[in-house]
Structures are given as structure tokens and as C-alpha cells.
Amino acid sequence: MVHLIVVGITTVIFGVASLFLISRARNRLSDGSIRKYMDNFAICLAFIVIFSVWQTARSIFGISIDVEGLATYPEYIFIVFAYIAFIVASFRVLKISEEFGFKEYGSKISRLIKESPKARIKAKK
Numbered sequence: 001m002v003h004l005i006v007v008g009i010t011t012v013i014f015g016v017a018s019l020f021l022i023s024r025a026r027n028r029l030s031d032g033s034i035r036k037y038m039d040n041f042a043i044c045l046a047f048i049v050i051f052s053v054w055q056t057a058r059s060i061f062g063i064s065i066d067v068e069g070l071a072t073y074p075e076y077i078f079i080v081f082a083y084i085a086f087i088v089a090s091f092r093v094l095k096i097s098e099e100f101g102f103k104e105y106g107s108k109i110s111r112l113i114k115e116s117p118k119a120r121i122k123a124k125k
Contacts, residue, residue: 008056015049033096040089047082051075 022042029035054075057063 004059005056008052008059011052012049012056015045015052018045019049033092033099037089037092037096040085040092044082044085044089047078047085051078051082054078 019042022038022045026035026038026042029038058075
């Protein structure tokens with residue numbers, strides 16, 4: 001039982017530290033699609049941290065809380081919300097890839113990088 005509590009507390013510490021780092025990174029970004037993605041990612045992580053806090057508190061205090069009529073624990077609602085937030089964040093990444101996608105130029109860029117500087121000079125002439 002003690003090892004579960006230690007793992008739970010460690011998980012919560014890492015989760016809170018991750019939220020702190022995301023907040024710092026977000027504050028350094030200008031407004032735009034990447035900052036919005038960071039917001040979505042932070043929401044996903046927040047739901048997972050809340051789940052971890054709930055699980056850890058339940059382990060520490062030895063409380064069993066279930067919703068009447070359901071064979072589940074309320075903290076799983078946070079996981080459901082986290083998955084919903086992950087769907088929104090994934091959609092945001094799709095939009096970012098459309099905005100910044102360089103797939104069609106990738107082979108051209110790769111070829112230019114591999115060419116020697118002399119070949120690039122001749123190509124410009």
C-alpha cells in the first residue's frame with residue numbers, strides 16, 4: 001500500500017511540474033495556433049493530474065467512493081474528459097499541419113541541402 005502512495009505522490013509531483021513547464025512555455029509564445037495547441041495540451045494534462053490527485057488522495061485516506069448504481073469511481077470522469085481534450089488537441093495539430101505543412105516542399109528542401117554550395121551558385125546563374 002505504501003508503494004502505491006509513493007508512486008501516486010511522485011506522479012502528482014511530475015504532473016504539477018509538467019503543468020508549470022507548459023505554463024512557462026506558453027507565456028513565451030506569441031498568439032497563434034501553437035499557443036492554442038499548448039492550451040489544449042495543458043487542459044489534457046490538467047485532467048490527468050486531477051485524476052492522479054484523486055487516486056492518490058483515495059489511496060492515502062483509504063476511501064472508496066463510487067457513484068450509486070455504477071460500478072466505477074468518479075475519478076474516471078476526469079480520464080474521459082482528458083480523452084475528449086486529446087481529441088480537440090489532435091484536431092488542433094491537424095490544423096497546425098495544414099497551416100505550417102511543408103510536405104510538398106520537403107523533397108525540394110532536402111535536395112537543396114544535399115547539394116554542394118558550388119552547385120547552388122551555378123543554379124542561381
